[in-house]
Amino acid sequence: MRHRIHPLVRIAAATAVALIWSGAAHAGARLSVITTTPDLASIAEEIGGDRVAVESLSKGYQDPHFVDAKPSYLLKLRKADLFVEVGRDLEAGWAPGLLNNARNARVRPGGIGFLDASAGVAILEQGGRVGREQGDVHPLGNPHHWLNPVNGLVIAANIRDALTRLAPAEAKYFHDRFVSFESRLKSKLDGWRKDAASLGLTGMKVVTYHRSWPYFAEAFGLDVVDYVEPRPGVPPAPRHVQDLIELMKAQKVGLLIVEPYFDPKLPSRIAQSAGVPMVVLPPSVGASPVARGYLDLFDAQLDLIRKALGGGAP
Amino acid sequence: MRGLIRAAAAVAALGCIGAAAPTAAPAQSSPSGGTPPSGTNLLNPAISAVGWFQAEAGDALSDSGSTAFSFREVEIGFQANVDPYSRADFFVAVSPEEGVELEEGTVTFLALPAGLKAKVGKFRSNFGRFNRTHPPETPFADRPLAAEALFGDEGLSAVGGSASWLLPLPFYANLDAEVTNTPEMEEGGAFTPNRGKDLLYLGRLSTYFDLSEAANVAIGGSFADGANGADTLPSDDPPPTINALRARLVGADLTFRWKNPRRAIYRSLVAQMEWMRRRADLPLGSDVEATGGYVWTDFQFARRWHAGGRYDWFEGIQGALGFVTFNPSEFSSISGQIRRDGLNGRSHKDTLYFLKMTFSIGPHGQHPF
Numbered sequence: 001m002r003h004r005i006h007p008l009v010r011i012a013a014a015t016a017v018a019l020i021w022s023g024a025a026h027a028g029a030r031l032s033v034i035t036t037t038p039d040l041a042s043i044a045e046e047i048g049g050d051r052v053a054v055e056s057l058s059k060g061y062q063d064p065h066f067v068d069a070k071p072s073y074l075l076k077l078r079k080a081d082l083f084v085e086v087g088r089d090l091e092a093g094w095a096p097g098l099l100n101n102a103r104n105a106r107v108r109p110g111g112i113g114f115l116d117a118s119a120g121v122a123i124l125e126q127g128g129r130v131g132r133e134q135g136d137v138h139p140l141g142n143p144h145h146w147l148n149p150v151n152g153l154v155i156a157a158n159i160r161d162a163l164t165r166l167a168p169a170e171a172k173y174f175h176d177r178f179v180s181f182e183s184r185l186k187s188k189l190d191g192w193r194k195d196a197a198s199l200g201l202t203g204m205k206v207v208t209y210h211r212s213w214p215y216f217a218e219a220f221g222l223d224v225v226d227y228v229e230p231r232p233g234v235p236p237a238p239r240h241v242q243d244l245i246e247l248m249k250a251q252k253v254g255l256l257i258v259e260p261y262f263d264p265k266l267p268s269r270i271a272q273s274a275g276v277p278m279v280v281l282p283p284s285v286g287a288s289p290v291a292r293g294y295l296d297l298f299d300a301q302l303d304l305i306r307k308a309l310g311g312g313a314p
Numbered sequence: 315m316r317g318l319i320r321a322a323a324a325v326a327a328l329g330c331i332g333a334a335a336p337t338a339a340p341a342q343s344s345p346s347g348g349t350p351p352s353g354t355n356l357l358n359p360a361i362s363a364v365g366w367f368q369a370e371a372g373d374a375l376s377d378s379g380s381t382a383f384s385f386r387e388v389e390i391g392f393q394a395n396v397d398p399y400s401r402a403d404f405f406v407a408v409s410p411e412e413g414v415e416l417e418e419g420t421v422t423f424l425a426l427p428a429g430l431k432a433k434v435g436k437f438r439s440n441f442g443r444f445n446r447t448h449p450p451e452t453p454f455a456d457r458p459l460a461a462e463a464l465f466g467d468e469g470l471s472a473v474g475g476s477a478s479w480l481l482p483l484p485f486y487a488n489l490d491a492e493v494t495n496t497p498e499m500e501e502g503g504a505f506t507p508n509r510g511k512d513l514l515y516l517g518r519l520s521t522y523f524d525l526s527e528a529a530n531v532a533i534g535g536s537f538a539d540g541a542n543g544a545d546t547l548p549s550d551d552p553p554p555t556i557n558a559l560r561a562r563l564v565g566a567d568l569t570f571r572w573k574n575p576r577r578a579i580y581r582s583l584v585a586q587m588e589w590m591r592r593r594a595d596l597p598l599g600s601d602v603e604a605t606g607g608y609v610w611t612d613f614q615f616a617r618r619w620h621a622g623g624r625y626d627w628f629e630g631i632q633g634a635l636g637f638v639t640f641n642p643s644e645f646s647s648i649s650g651q652i653r654r655d656g657l658n659g660r661s662h663k664d665t666l667y668f669l670k671m672t673f674s675i676g677p678h679g680q681h682p683f
Binding site: 089 | 422425429530573579618683
């Protein structure tokens, strides 16, 4: 006797087949990695190779504090296997809302696909009294940690571990790529340190616009003595500008460093008045055409500093 | 952005994006300065507060029932994850005149399958764009005529449940459905509750497109159907079953935004328009219709300065408002505003002057978008 199959059973069977097929397809696909910044994306590509598809939500020329939480980003996060943020509240103004609305529990904090890249990094400007009278400070420390290449290795290790959790079968692949990245970075780091020393950066007093550069200064021996912004996020008043110019003259400041997303008019005037060279330095991959990857970023920065200080080609 | 930053603003202004997460709750030391007995305080919710002080002047003030100075409200927010699956957001509004009121209190389930999100509690109804913005966070010292007439001073909010579905499409599209109690409203409001079981049903479809790296547009359509008071029956014999009349609301909204991402903190433009129509049953089978809307724009012309204006109308009444706003920081704003109602009436008594000051304290929340 032939039994008729109930339509609901047919639908359930078709759905199950589709789910199994989609799961199998997903298992064979590259891991989707979404990062908040292109620096993290570059490192994730270094570690993930052809096993990952990486995309950064922000561009290198954007101020990472002020990225709009566009709904179109939800489409990227909805399917993400791994979300990587710089952390330390750098993205507090835009990433949490995206994660809460991406309908993807894996990439929410605590999920297997969420990674705070600052884990294990030696964070600067941490501790002590914190209050809004100090401006838009980050209570968890200065978040611009990727600007010391040594920290790039910690970030890379974090990404390696996160990718390995998501795809244990690829553990050796990710580890081998990490070892390769580590080797190339350490080799370049020696060169960068020699370049910095030859440029006279060791011990050089500098002024920066925002507090973006303490890790860069830590890496190459710069001494940041003051800021164009008197407090983070607070535009300078005329009195501060005048005091800053006097300080730069008195302390023989050697360089004024400005991020590309700030209007350069005021720092240009300050640099001119103080008789100090100014450089617009890319803080992230993609902020300058030559800063194509994380390992290029420091080449580009040191090259721009060389030009600002009046040096020619290395 | 008006410089007023906190998580509540995201709940309101993100519209389709919805609630924002708190940043890490600040670590708290014990009052004595010694070591806390345990780590329990670290699990406290993120606490924030937004204050709204306002001064008003003008011949129309005597008719409006307002006073020259008012502390409109302070909104206190408590936000935290409940567990790995849900988060809670509570906003309590405290005002010298209105007392203490739960403005919003929701538990949101974030780990649902198939692109779904759901919440239960008291929340601002997802009708249009403006209604979801908490009053201190709007660019205005007042409310647009249509919003005030239909939803009152505080906007449309109710107790119930909501489901939100991010559609599996290659572009952003979100479908929201809400079922709530029909809220008590001022006379003339969009809905009038009759019996406890007469519910308010609401649906909203919203979409969003990037026009370029700097420009984008969001489009939405909303529909709501709720009670409009009791029907009257011609006879009491047999004892009447008083059915509710219904009122239906439809709305459409469009928001255009521009901001150069390379100079994000210096220049931006937001332009928004919203239209809504209410059709309500009347006893004995007739109905009544009312239409209104508004158009506003906010241009950030310097790092800390905004200027903008609004034109609004409702049932033949027209009004306009202009404002200039200064943001000393991300966390405070001072806005001078002029409003003129009855543009078609030309009476000097229709002009009001406002000074709106807002300030927020607590952890850095989500930037509104």
